[in-house]
Amino acid sequence: MIELDDTDRALLRAMQGDGNLSAAGLAKKIGLSQPATWRRIKRLEDANVILGRHLVLDKEKLGFGVTVFLGIKLATKGRVGLADFERAVAAIPEVQLVQHVLGLYDYRLKVVARDLSDFERVLRRRIMTLPSVGNVEANVLLSEEKRPLAL
Known part of the structure; x- marks a missing residue:
């Protein structure tokens, strides 16, 4: 530090x-x-205190009207299963954030899509076909009151 x-x-x-x-x-x-x-x-x-500088875009103005948070429980675990899942999920452009978490689910994903039917396509064709995916729970974002940018 x-x-x-x-x-x-x-x-x-x-x-x-x-x-x-x-x-x-x-x-x-x-x-x-x-x-x-x-x-x-x-x-x-x-010293890697500043990791980069980022541009914040308005996703709705760019046509991405739906944000969904997914809780994913892997069917099989272990170092290989985790690594395979992480590598595969990182390649999906609609997945904006991947968090390995402790609790009911193994991973939490933030997914953006144009609309609900677009999200369904991403879920069925991309996320549900990932290695080791077991149980998935979706929470659709209704509104965002504060964007946590500053520490």
């Missing part, structure tokens, strides 16, 4: 607040010079 000081934390907050800010813009916001800010960003990237 890397040691973070107050300036590092302020820098990370500023970057999470506006990912488009340049090093000069960030420097102005946190009260450092541009070169010092750039060096801090580079240090945080090299």
Whole structure:
């Protein structure tokens, strides 16, 4: 774990607040010079504190009107079964998130689709045919009140 000081934390907050800010813009916001800010960003990237910068798209405006969370219990377990499932599910473009979880299900997936019939196609043809898939439970997202972007 890397040691973070107050300036590092302020820098990370500023970057999470506006990912488009340049090093000069960030420097102005946190009260450092541009070169010092750039060096801090580079240090945080090299330490894998900053893993990347992402563009957030409006999925509905792009035609993806349905989001479904799936709980998946594998029929067979073991290192090979888990690895085969993870490799196969990662290749499905509609699957936005794969979480290996502890509890009733082994995995939780976030799946986007154009509509319910498109989701049904993805479920039947892609997800239910994955290696080791046993029980599947679907929860359709009705609304989203807060998008958890910042730590």
